Amino acid sequence: MNDQDEYREEEQSSVKQDRRKGEGGRSGNLALGIILVGLVAVFIFSAxxxxxxxxHANKDKFLRPAATTEVTAPAQTDKVTEKSLPSERETEETDPGFILPDITPTDPQNGKTVLTIPQIVEKTKPAVVAIYTDVVVSDQFGELSQNIVSGSGFIISPDGYVVTNxxxxxxxxxIHVNLEDGRAFETKLVGSDSYADIAVLKIDSKDLPFVELGxxxxxxxxxxxxxxxxxTGxxxxxxxxxxxxxxxxxxxxxxxxxxxxDAALNPGNSGGALLNTYGEVIGINQLK
Incomplete structure (x- = not known):
């Protein structure tokens, strides 16, 4: 009996040892598998x-369209000379604020100088006068009343001849005329033609500003x-x-x-000057 008991105890202890060995082997295999999986994950992440x-470093290369080679016949080009290139002065003097009327004038006539609008005004405005007349009129009942009629005119000679309607x-x-510089004169009527609607006045003065006739x-x-x-007077x-x-x-x-x-004209403009691009009178404004 004792021998059998001892044999059983030895057999049970050997079974326990074998189980421990098996469990230890499985734990080692599991740890090794985890390490291998971690290494693979690190490798994939790094890649x-x-x-x-x-x-990212080469995105421009991938996004840029592929260059294509195009075979064409040799082009015929004109030889560039210094005269064909705009000069520095021409470039600097380009007017960024140009307006359409500045490009409408005709070519210069007989060496005349084409003027800008401000130059035309500076040249001619002192010779354009405001005209005021005292007129006696009668109403429907025959009663007389004195009115003031306004208009325009322009001096055509330095000794004071004025043209109007x-x-x-x-x-x-x-008849009184007021100059741009503030001077005022009473004038005399030289002559008039109601059919042509033109009249000439005379100022008793000298060295007056005057316009040129075109x-x-x-x-x-x-x-x-x-x-x-x-x-409007x-x-x-x-x-x-x-x-x-x-x-x-x-x-x-x-x-x-x-x-x-199509230049704007209003009552009171009658008799004033219509000017061309050279600052010359080419018409008498008429609005009646």
Whole structure:
């Protein structure tokens, strides 16, 4: 009995030892598997990270369209000379604030200088006058009253001859002109033609500013036109600009062919100067 008991105890102890050995082997295998999985994960992460870094560093190369080689025949080019290149002065003097009327004038005539609008105004405005007349009129009951009629005119000679419309000074008892510089004169009527609607006055003075007369037969439709006058009788020296809209307009009220312009004209502009791009008078403004 004792021998059997001892044999059983030895057999049980050997079984326990074998179980412990088996459990120890499985634990070692598990640890080794975890290590291998971790190494694989680190390798994959490193590869992905490296790929992203490579793509980011070379993104311009991948996004840029592929260059293509195009075979063409040799082009015929003109030889560039110094004359064909814009000079530095031409580039510097380009006017960034140019306006359309500045490019509408005709080519210079007989060596005349094409002027800008401010230059035209500076040259001619001192010779454009405001005209005021005293007129006696009767109403429907026969009662007389004195009114003041306003208009415009321009001096054509340094000794004081003034041109205006005949209807501006019609039935006037007295005629006064005011110059741009503030001087005022009472004038005399030299003569008038109501059919042509033109009149000439005389200022008793010398060395007055005056305008030059141009040639209206040289006008072109679309050319620059400047009007200076005394609209409403209270705005002397007003300047408006436009173009020549039409030529040789015929109206039954006058035997003279008329110039049509889109420059703004108002009551009081009658008798004022219509100027071309050289600062010359090429017409008398008429609004009645």
């Amino acid at each position: 992905i990270t490296g790929l992203f870094v490579f793509l 005949a209807h501006v000074i019609e039935n006037a008892r007295s 040639d209206s037969s040289q006008l072109l439709i679309g050319e620059l036109a400047i009007a200076i006058g005394n609209p 209270r705005l002397s020296g007003t300047v408006t600009s436009g173009i020549i809209s039409a030529l040789d307009r015929e109206l039954s009220q006058t035997p003279i062919a008329l110039i049509q312009t």
